[in-house]
Every structure is written in structure tokens, then in C-alpha cells.
Amino acid sequence: MYTDWFxxxxxxxxxxxxxxxxxxxxxxxxxxxxxxxxxxxxxxxMALIGEAGVGKTTLLHAIAxxxxxxxxxxxxxxxxxxxxxxxxxxxxxxNLKPGAEAPAEARAVLKRFVAEEVGHGRSVIILxxxxxxxxxxxxxxxxxxxARQPAPLTVLAGAPELRAQLTALAEGAGAASPPVTFLQxxxxxxxxxxxxxxxxxxxxxxxxRTLFDADTxxxxxxxxxxxxQLINELCDAAMTQAETHNSPRVGLAEIRSAAHELKWVEFAxxxxxxxxxxxxxxxxxxLRAELDVxxxxxxxxxxxxxxxxxxxxxxxxxxxxxxxxxxxxHHCQIITTVDQSFVEDLGSTNGITVNGRRRQLHKxxxxxxIVVGDHTLTYLETAIN
Numbered sequence: 232m233y234t235d236w237f238x239x240x241x242x243x244x245x246x247x248x249x250x251x252x253x254x255x256x257x258x259x260x261x262x263x264x265x266x267x268x269x270x271x272x273x274x275x276x277m278a279l280i281g282e283a284g285v286g287k288t289t290l291l292h293a294i295a296x297x298x299x300x301x302x303x304x305x306x307x308x309x310x311x312x313x314x315x316x317x318x319x320x321x322x323x324x325x326n327l328k329p330g331a332e333a334p335a336e337a338r339a340v341l342k343r344f345v346a347e348e349v350g351h352g353r354s355v356i357i358l359x360x361x362x363x364x365x366x367x368x369x370x371x372x373x374x375x376x377x378a379r380q381p382a383p384l385t386v387l388a389g390a391p392e393l394r395a396q397l398t399a400l401a402e403g404a405g406a407a408s409p410p411v412t413f414l415q416x417x418x419x420x421x422x423x424x425x426x427x428x429x430x431x432x433x434x435x436x437x438x439x440r441t442l443f444d445a446d447t448x449x450x451x452x453x454x455x456x457x458x459x460q461l462i463n464e465l466c467d468a469a470m471t472q473a474e475t476h477n478s479p480r481v482g483l484a485e486i487r488s489a490a491h492e493l494k495w496v497e498f499a500x501x502x503x504x505x506x507x508x509x510x511x512x513x514x515x516x517x518l519r520a521e522l523d524v525x526x527x528x529x530x531x532x533x534x535x536x537x538x539x540x541x542x543x544x545x546x547x548x549x550x551x552x553x554x555x556x557x558x559x560x561h562h563c564q565i566i567t568t569v570d571q572s573f574v575e576d577l578g579s580t581n582g583i584t585v586n587g588r589r590r591q592l593h594k595x596x597x598x599x600x601i602v603v604g605d606h607t608l609t610y611l612e613t614a615i616n
Contacts, residue, residue, distance in 0.1 A: 232591065233474040234435075237442055243435035244467040246460065246566050246575045246592065250293035254430045254459070256423045259286075262414045266294050269384055269412075270302060273354025276377045276409050278362070278397055279388040281416030283538060283568065284460025287388035290416070291358045294386065302354035305383075308542065309550055310364035314372035321357065323547070338376075345381050355383035361539050363389035363396060371400055377409040387411075419457035424448055427462060442470075444482045454490050456498030460566070464573065465489055467592060493571070493594065501570065520572055522565070523609040526555065531606070536567045542577070543603060557581060557604030565595075572610065574601055 234242060243252075255263055262279075269277055279287045295304045305321045312320060318337035322328070327340050345355045359365070359373065370387075374397075377385050387393065394413060401408040419427055425448045432442055443466075455461035466481070468489035473481045495501070520536040534541075534551060541550035544562035553562070559579035566573045572595045576583050584602045585593045593599070601608040 233470045236474040237437070237470065239432075240436035241434075242467070242591065243431045243437075244463040244470070246463055246573060247564065247577055248289040248292045250289065250296055252431050252434050253286075253289055253293050254427045256419070256426055258417055262416060263290065263293065265412075265414060266290065266386065267297055269386075270294060270297050270354055270356060273302065273349070273356065273384050274377075274382040276374060276385045276387065276411045278393055278411050278413050279386065279416060280391055280394050280413055281388075282418065282458065283390065284458040285416045285418055286459045287416060288360055288540065289459075291360060291386065291388055294356070295358060301352070302356050303348055305355075305357045306548065307357065307359040308361070308548055310361040310539075312369055313366065314368045317369050317372055320548070341376065342379055345379075345383050349381045357383050357385040359385065359387045361389060362387035363393040364537075364539070367396070367400070370396060374400060374408055374411075382409070419459065419462075421448060421452045421457070424452050424455070424457050424462060427459060428466065431463075442480055444480055447481060447483055447486050450483055450486045453497055454486070454495055458498070460568070461498070464493065464594075465495070468492055468594075518612050518614060520567060521611045521613065522551070523611055524551070524553075525607045525609075526553075527605050528607075536565060536572055538567050540564055540566050543608075544577070544579075553603060553606050555604045555606060558606065562603055563601075571595070574610075579603075 232242070234240070253263075266277065269275065279290060281287050295306070303325060305324045307317065307320065309320075315334050315337075318334055318341065322337055322340055325344060327344055348355050357373070357376070362370065373385055373387070376383060387397070397411050401411065428443055428448070428451070451462060451465060454465055465486065469481045469485040472485040472488045472492075476485065478485065522534045522536060524531040524534060542561055542564050543549055543551045543553065544560050545553060545555065545558045546560040549561065559577070559581070561577050562579040563574055563576050563583050566575065573592060574583065574585065574590070574595055575592045576590065581604060582589055584590065585599055595610040597610065597612045599610045601610065
């Protein structure tokens with residue numbers, strides 16, 4: 232890995248959400264402070280709105296670490312849950328045993344739990360990722376939980392369309408719906424991108440060394456539009472290129488070579504601006520990304536990969552749960568953007584291999600085979616007629 236070449240303690244541009252790498256510029260700092268203040272009160276509903284890759288998931292992870300010991304945190308990371316499955320998932324995370332499988336029983340158990348926690352001076356926080364992909368009934372169930380007293384604090388993170396979804400639900404429910412505080416997470420401007428690079432490299436152990444030439448920042452901005460996830464993808468590939476070139480620093484040549492390797496166009500070309508001024512991502516044209524899952528050579532399932540993040544592992548909260556002693560609880564993740572997919576190891580015990588080679592982060596191509604324990608996941612792209 233290029234960490235040895237650049238004498239870094241860790242990878243600076245991993246896609247895995249890591250609160251240690253959380254970069255707070257002016258607007259980001261204000262959003263984080265608003266979230267942190269809300270955890271102290273521990274009630275109500277907040278929505279983190281932002282395009283894919285701006286750092287919503289990292290903010291959720293950072294909030295989960297706030298006031299540890301003074302709050303109980305429930306996480307919802309599977310957007311395909313029904314309203315009943317949502318209630319059961321929260322009960323399971325807090326080791327609550329509903330008297331029956333009926334939603335009414337689960338609601339009653341959760342209400343008692345929140346009341347007991349508040350009575351002991353503890354906040355109850357529900358963190359929901361990819362909330363814009365939740366079914367309307369499931370989203371409504373979450374808002375109903377916030378409307379009861381005492382109420383948990385629910386933080387919903389999602390794409391720009393989440394604002395319209397929540398507004399429509401609030402209008403339909405009238406006074407019974409809790410007010411939602413909206414926090415808009417913007418992309419970084421050029422100055423923010425420069426600060427973001429400097430921060431992540433410093434956390435990774437660069438010290439006072441300059442590892443990116445000054446003129447690379449504008450080029451990075453040109454290809455990423457200031458989207459942190461895209462910055463991570465491009466800079467990780469560029470640092471790999473610099474190691475290959477035996478270069479002590481990343482220059483324009485490495486940035487452009489990395490963009491070519493990733494098959495990227497300029498950000499303005501891949502994300503046209505809508506009438507509302509929000510950058511709208513391009514779409515996968517007539518292609519469906521899928522994973523063909525096998526265990527010890529036997530077919531298990533085929534899973535469609537939609538834009539977003541899916542965690543793979545043994546844990547019940549994983550989007551793709553693999554039942555095997557050789558698989559870690561949170562083993563790896565696949566991040567699918569509008570035009571590509573990446574697989575990344577999440578610090579698992581046994582690691583992952585792609586096409587027989589051990590990998591930490593890998594851009595997927597059709598027919599790539601990811602080995603996770605005794606499971607083989609084949610990445611497929613098929614044409615849509």
C-alpha cells in the first residue's frame with residue numbers, strides 16, 4: 232500500500248465513515264454543533280439533507296460517539312425495512328422483548344423504554360441512514376415515534392428528495408406530526424477541498440509534509456465538485472499512481488491519470504444542475520449493477536446494487552447478511568455511485584480478496600469476484616432492455 236511509500240500511519244482516503252476524519256469547516260461545524268445540541272435535549276426530529284457522498288453517514292457516526300454513556304443509540308441502516316420490521320429492529324438493538332409481534336406491542340415497549348431512559352437522565356437517539364429510500368409507511372412510523380411523549384431524537388439522513396417526502400407527510404398529518412429541523416449539507420468549495428485534503432492527510436500521519444502539489448486542488452475540484460466521497464476516490468487512486476511513479480508528492484499528472492483510470496468526466500458534465508439549483512447526479516444508462524452471492528459454490532441470492540452504501544457481514548443490521556463463522560460482523564461495504572461501484576474492507580478479521588488478490592479498496596468491474604470468508608460475490612452489470 233502507498234502508506235509505506237508516503238510514511239503514513241493509515242490510509243487517508245478510505246470510503247469507510249470514520250469520525251476521526253470528520254472535517255468541519257464553517258458550515259459543517261454549524262451543522263455538527265446543531266446536532267450535538269439536539270442530543271442533549273434528546274427529542275424531536277432532524278433531517279440531514281445532502282447529495283450522495285457529502286458526508287451524511289460520517290456525521291451520523293460522529294453523533295453516535297457524542298455523550299457516550301449518556302444516551303442510548305439505535306441505528307437504522309437498512310432502507311428496505313417495513314414499519315413493523317423497523318419497530319422490531321429497534322427493540323432488538325436495545326434488547327427489548329415485546330410481548331407479541333404486533334406493532335402495537337412493540338410501540339408500547341419502545342414508549343416504556345424511552346420513558347425509563349429519560350427518567351434516568353439518558354437521551355434516546357435513533358439514527359437513520361438512506362432515509363429517502365424508506366417506504367412512506369416506515370417513514371411515517373418514525374415520525375409517529377417522535378410525536379409521542381416522552382419522545383426520542385430521530386436524525387434522518389438522506390438525499391434532497393427527503394425534504395419533500397417529510398414535508399408531504401407533515402402536511403398530511405397536520406398538527407399530529409412533529410416539527411422537523413432541516414440541515415442542508417453542501418459540497419465543499421475549492422478552499423474547503425484544500426482544507427479537507429490537509430485535514431485527512433494530517434490525521435493519517437503526514438505531519439508538516441506537503442504531499443499534494445498546490446495546483447492539484449483546482450484539478451481535484453474540477454473532477455469531484457467538492458464532494459468528499461469523490462475526493463476520497465480520486466485522491467486514493469492518485470496516491471497509488473504516485474507510488475507507481477516513485478514520486479514523493481501527488482502532482483497534476485497523477486490526478487489526471489487517476490481520473491482516466493476511474494473513467495471520470497469533469498463533475499459539471501456528470502452532475503448537471505437542476506432548475507432548483509441542486510446538482511442532480513447522472514444515471515446509469517440502461518445498466519443494472521448486481522451481486523451474485525454464492526456460499527461454498529452454492530447459489531445464495533442475487534442482490535441489486537442501487538446508489539448508496541450496503542454493509543456486508545454477519546451482523547443482523549447488515550444490508551447483505553452472510554451466515555458464516557468466517558465472516559466478521561461488519562466485514563466490508565460496497566458503495567455504489569451513479570456510475571460505478573467500490574468494495575472496501577471494514578477492518579475485518581480475515582479481509583477480502585478481489586480476483587485472488589487481497590484488497591483494501593477496489594473499484595469494481597464486471598465479473599470481479601469478491602471473496603468474503605466462504606462466500607463469493609460476483610459483481611455483474613447487465614443491460615436493461
